[in-house]
Amino acid sequence: MSKAISAAPSFSVEKDGTNVRLALSGAWTISASRALEKTAAALSTAAKGAGQVQIDCAGISRLDTAGAWMIDKARAQIAEAGAAPSYAALTPDQKTLIGEAAYYPPSEAKPSNPHPLLCLLADLGKSTVGIGQEIYGGVAFLGEVVSTGVKVLFNFKLARPTAFVSHIEAFGLRSVPIIVTINFLVGCIVAQQGLFQLNRFGASILAVDLLGVLILREMGVLLTSIMIAGRSGSAITAEIGSMKMHEEIDALKVMGLTPMDVLVLPRLMALIVALPLLTFLGDMAALLGGMLTAWGYGGINPIAFGAELKTAIGVNTFMVGIIKAPFMALVIGMVAAMEGFKVQGSAESLGRQVTDSVVIAIFMVIFMDGLFAIFFASIKY
Amino acid sequence: MDEAIKQNDKPPIIRVRDLYVGFGQKMILKGLDLDVRAGEVMGFVGGSGQGKSVLTRTILGLTPKKSGLIEVFDEKLDDLSRADYLILERRWGVLFQGGALFSSLTVRQNIQVPMREYLQLTQETMDELAMLKLKLVGLPPDAAEKFPSELSGGMIKRAALARALSLDPELLFLDEPTSGLDPISAAEFDDLISTLQKTLGLSVFMVTHDLDSLYSICDTIAALADGKVIACGPMSTMLASDHPWLRAYFHGKRSRSIVKSEAKASDGQA
Numbered sequence: 302m303s304k305a306i307s308a309a310p311s312f313s314v315e316k317d318g319t320n321v322r323l324a325l326s327g328a329w330t331i332s333a334s335r336a337l338e339k340t341a342a343a344l345s346t347a348a349k350g351a352g353q354v355q356i357d358c359a360g361i362s363r364l365d366t367a368g369a370w371m372i373d374k375a376r377a378q379i380a381e382a383g384a385a386p387s388y389a390a391l392t393p394d395q396k397t398l399i400g401e402a403a404y405y406p407p408s409e410a411k412p413s414n415p416h417p418l419l420c421l422l423a424d425l426g427k428s429t430v431g432i433g434q435e436i437y438g439g440v441a442f443l444g445e446v447v448s449t450g451v452k453v454l455f456n457f458k459l460a461r462p463t464a465f466v467s468h469i470e471a472f473g474l475r476s477v478p479i480i481v482t483i484n485f486l487v488g489c490i491v492a493q494q495g496l497f498q499l500n501r502f503g504a505s506i507l508a509v510d511l512l513g514v515l516i517l518r519e520m521g522v523l524l525t526s527i528m529i530a531g532r533s534g535s536a537i538t539a540e541i542g543s544m545k546m547h548e549e550i551d552a553l554k555v556m557g558l559t560p561m562d563v564l565v566l567p568r569l570m571a572l573i574v575a576l577p578l579l580t581f582l583g584d585m586a587a588l589l590g591g592m593l594t595a596w597g598y599g600g601i602n603p604i605a606f607g608a609e610l611k612t613a614i615g616v617n618t619f620m621v622g623i624i625k626a627p628f629m630a631l632v633i634g635m636v637a638a639m640e641g642f643k644v645q646g647s648a649e650s651l652g653r654q655v656t657d658s659v660v661i662a663i664f665m666v667i668f669m670d671g672l673f674a675i676f677f678a679s680i681k682y
Numbered sequence: 683m684d685e686a687i688k689q690n691d692k693p694p695i696i697r698v699r700d701l702y703v704g705f706g707q708k709m710i711l712k713g714l715d716l717d718v719r720a721g722e723v724m725g726f727v728g729g730s731g732q733g734k735s736v737l738t739r740t741i742l743g744l745t746p747k748k749s750g751l752i753e754v755f756d757e758k759l760d761d762l763s764r765a766d767y768l769i770l771e772r773r774w775g776v777l778f779q780g781g782a783l784f785s786s787l788t789v790r791q792n793i794q795v796p797m798r799e800y801l802q803l804t805q806e807t808m809d810e811l812a813m814l815k816l817k818l819v820g821l822p823p824d825a826a827e828k829f830p831s832e833l834s835g836g837m838i839k840r841a842a843l844a845r846a847l848s849l850d851p852e853l854l855f856l857d858e859p860t861s862g863l864d865p866i867s868a869a870e871f872d873d874l875i876s877t878l879q880k881t882l883g884l885s886v887f888m889v890t891h892d893l894d895s896l897y898s899i900c901d902t903i904a905a906l907a908d909g910k911v912i913a914c915g916p917m918s919t920m921l922a923s924d925h926p927w928l929r930a931y932f933h934g935k936r937s938r939s940i941v942k943s944e945a946k947a948s949d950g951q952a
Contacts, residue, residue: 331811331850332772366882370814371807399883402814509706551825646831647785 305445308362309333310340312347319352321384326360329368341371345378348386354379357485359390369395369402370483377404383576385406391621398595442639449561464567472568473575479532480525484516487524488590491515496599505599508611509606512591517614521584522622523670526629529576534637537568538658541641542651550642558644576630577623584622617682625673636662693756695720695853695885703733703752710736711826712909714750717904723879723886726897728906734889735779737857737906741887742776743767754853772800774853775846778881779861781838783830789816789841790826796848815844820874840874841876849876854879856888860895865952868892872899893936905931 315322323344329337348354356376358364379386391399414420454457495508541564545549549648551559588610595601601609638659644651687887696718710733718724728734732873738746752759757770781797784790793812797803801810816826819840835866839859846854859875860868876899879886890896896903897917902913905928913923917935920932 318932331797331801338803338807365816366818366847367811367850370811374810401818401881405817515765647829649786650690 309336310339310368312344314347316351318356319350321348321351321353322355322389323347324357324360325372325469326362328363329361329372330363330365333510335369335370337605339370341375341395344372344375345382349382349570351379351384353383354467355388355389356386357389357449358392358395361395364395364398365680366398366402369398370404373399373402373404387456401499438639439635442635445561446565446635449559449566453562453566459562461563464563465571465593468568468571471536471573472529472571473578476529476532476575480528480583481586482580483528484521484524485586485590487520488516488587489522489594491587491600492591492594495582496595498565500599506601506605507608508599509591509595509601509609512595513587513610513614514618516587517584517618518589518621519670521587521666522580522625522629523666525544525576525583526582526626526633528665529572529579529630530637530666531631531659534662535655535659537653538632538641538644541565541638542644542654545642545644546646546651557647565634565638568638569631572630573627574633577626577631580623580626581619584619622671623681625670628669628673632665633662683906692719695754695755696743696887697751697753698737699751701740702748703736703745703750703753704748708817709748711740714906714910716904716911716914718885718887720881720885722874722901723888723899725889725900725903726906727891727896727903729927732906733909735857738857738887738889742774742855752847752912759945764830765930772796772849773851775851775857776855776921777839777842779844779857781830781842781905783842783845785830788829789821789826789833789844792830792841793848794847795845800849811848813846814940814948816841818847818878819844820870825952835862836864839863839871841908847882850882852883852885854884854886855892856886858890859893860889860890860892865894866899869894875899893932 310325310327310329310333312323312325317323325334331337333340344356345525356372358372361368376386376388388396388399488558492508492512495511496505499505499508501510541550541560544564546566548563553563572578592603592606637658640654644654694717696716696717698714701711701714701716704711714737716737724775725803726734726737736745740747741754748776757766759767761769762848783789784795787795790809791814793815797808797811811851813823813826816823820839820841821844825833825837825841830875832837839862843859854875856875860871863930872895875886875888878884888895889901900917902914902916903907903920904911905925906912907925908928912917912925913928920928923929923932925945
């Protein structure tokens, strides 16, 4: 690029009474960026109070639409100030460019924003209605799931065993390492804290009771559900959402297939089967972690650990955790599918729904756990 | 055709020599040579899967090449430093087939992305320039605040073109600009590209299957087959070629009306 072509935009002013001649030079292109803006703004200032203004374009080495727009904007401003601007020495190319990029006044100002307090109230109202609709949508979705489930139960040909098995693999088998590891670690931590705190009362053996009850009733299923909400719930939302974005859901519908049958039910069933199994594995891993910690850190050997555990827990302790698992799975799967169907056209919307799916699913898991705690306490199980 | 011959004297804005591109064991482009001259509209045709998009992507630096030389604006792309390459990239604009508008930004913000990244302009100026680009591509002002998901296919193409023109590029890459448009919109789009090319002095590299576009706005046509450019020249060269693929392409059922009108026009001239 030669120097003349890349020179910054500039101009010189020649005054003759009320007549002003603005001789432009340099490259009036967008790559000059701020310099272009400033020089163009200076044009109209330079012509202040003039009668006839001649804009001489002979010295312009390069012009693009941005430059043409800026020059023509300055011309419009000069005209507005009461002077009579005109172009001189335009090449045909420059003429077409200025014609193409002719200045026009900006459209009417946007409507002013309403009062902030009003916005706040409107927002509050909107989100309240939104929550209501969400709950209504959730109940409707549950109804649809149940009715589809019953339909499949009576007409087993509609079931999709292949999809079901493949989802079991994705949600169940592939989750085993992370679920086992995380539960093992939490088992270690709970045992260590139990031993450490109860040791002060000389009751360190009770740490085994604490571990058994806490893990089997609450922690095992809770940790597993939260991990699955993050791992599989997000995957379900992203899959269904991306299918929605690419009209694949619509393609299913026009082929006479319902997304509920084809997409949602196999995933839900797979989750409902996989989550109790994972919870069981998680429970065992946590107990193993606790046992090893008790042995290494608290000096409680596995035989003593086993004997104490046997007195502390019963089948019911174990069942409380396992009974909860399918319900957690149902909630996670339903939230994930619902959020997936809510995805609109944009990538941003997909991201938002996946986040929502995980957050709502984890919240619902903890909320349900609370309800179950009340329920089991009141039936004394 | 005089005009085309005249333009052929201009220096090439894109020069590709002996280009080899492939994936794994399979070579897509085998020793491809191509010149796109400054100020011309080059239409690039070829069968599906022949590597038209691969060539475009290789020139744009999105697909790595095995060997060969690519020069754009007289600069060897391989020799450029990272900083120089960034400067060079500002001199071309690309219209992707699906528009590739950022779906989380409005049309106005989409157009302003390159300005915001590369230039120090005030928001007011950027808004004005965005509106100007919208006007240039023939979109109504109220499209500015819409999101891509709210636009029709034709509007997406126009908005994407406005974004490609954001920095006033000298070279425009168009990947099937008229695919998915109805014939009327496609013709309008052709006119738009032609007008912009003339007023802004653009060079255009256009991958297309649209025989009408090829006929109405392309100065030169290059045809790709077997990993090479098998013919390059104005429409008359294509029509006169004996290559079986070109004969099938330009003398097939779908091209009949165009060939006829071409024949008539040349009869008239004679």
